[in-house]
Amino acid sequence: MLHTYSNKRDSSYFSFSDEIQNKNQTYKIFWQRSGCSRLIVDGIAYTIKENQILFLTPLNQLEVEEINSTLNQLSFNREFYCIQQHDQEVSCYGYLFFGSSEVPIVSLDLKDQESFDLLIKVILEEFENSDHIQGEMLQVLLKRFLIKCTRLARKTLTNPDINQDKLDIIRQFNVLVEMHFKQKHKVADYADLLNKSPKTISNLFGEYNDKTPLQVIQERIGLEAKRLFIHTDKTAKEVAYELGFDDAAQFSRFFSKVVGKSPTDFKKSMII
The missing domain is CATH 1.10.10.60 (Homeodomain-like)
Known part of the structure; x- marks a missing residue:
């Protein structure tokens, strides 16, 4: 099912889906909830295993090779949340996005899964609202999602305690x-x-x-x-x-x- 938020005034867009949405000019976050999937990104095959999260920028060329079981996707454009302008808030620019030529992938342990599950539930609940602060609430929830992912990615560094x-x-x-x-x-x-x-x-x-x-x-x-x-x-x-x-x-x-x-x-x- 596809859940979307959009604002015609500023062209902002944010979505959650349990199917691949290859919308142009969006940042994409894929969470393999169960099973595994294979995506071709810029001509390179990546296998996403169960409870791994993969991050793509608007520049990445995406092709779907195989989807098994449950794959969730969050998508947003620069108008909805500009990672450059809000870098001090989430510190993901040059890290989760535009960090290198390789596509970043983080893995979730059982505790992480429960925490992310709860966050996704709150995001889905907010999609059901249609008041004037819905966009702001969804931005807050996306920001929290990105911060949690950045913390997990940092743990994979050669020296996770780097200054x-x-x-x-x-x-x-x-x-x-x-x-x-x-x-x-x-x-x-x-x-x-x-x-x-x-x-x-x-x-x-x-x-x-x-x-x-x-x-x-x-x-x-x-x-x-x-x-x-x-x-x-x-x-x-x-x-x-x-x-x-x-x-x-x-x-x-x-x-x-x-x-x-x-x-x-x-x-x-x-x-x-």
Whole structure:
């Protein structure tokens, strides 16, 4: 069943569904309540196991490969809740959303399941209201959902006790990569924007996870290149230019290193 809230005045949209709703320009949160499902995100297959939650941004390309048992979905657009503007409230920008080229997935234990179950029940109850404060109430409940997910995601860090100021620098780095990856390809470029040294950034990532900041940049560029090859008819030369490379040969070497296939072989593999 699909439950929706929308406001024509500001074009805000929020929904809950027990079926896939692939609405454009929305953030999507999938909770596998039972069984498991397989989703294709940007050409990569992800299996969501029971009581796991997966997060997608409006930029992610979604295809459904297999849905088993119960999968719930929350969707909202920027007009309903802007994660950038409300980052101080929930701290999910550059973390649950736009945190890296990989799709974030968090797992719920039994206590978490009970807590999230209760929250979903309250959200569904609020969908039954139609007064002038319904939108505000749903925003509060969504914010609580995101905060709970952010706390769970933080527990999966290499160092879950990392200082919040350090974590904020890493989140800012991730957001800056999302904004500038087509023009800036070096760690030093982002270190300058953060007024930090490249070594400081690299050391912070060493505490945060097993990826280096350069890997984050290169994987984001590689992801965008794959998106362009899959969803457009652009040539390797055109993709190279769009992603800030001086020539197609330089881009081809980069793509082969990051993706594991040449642009030509990758495009051939996309032909069914």
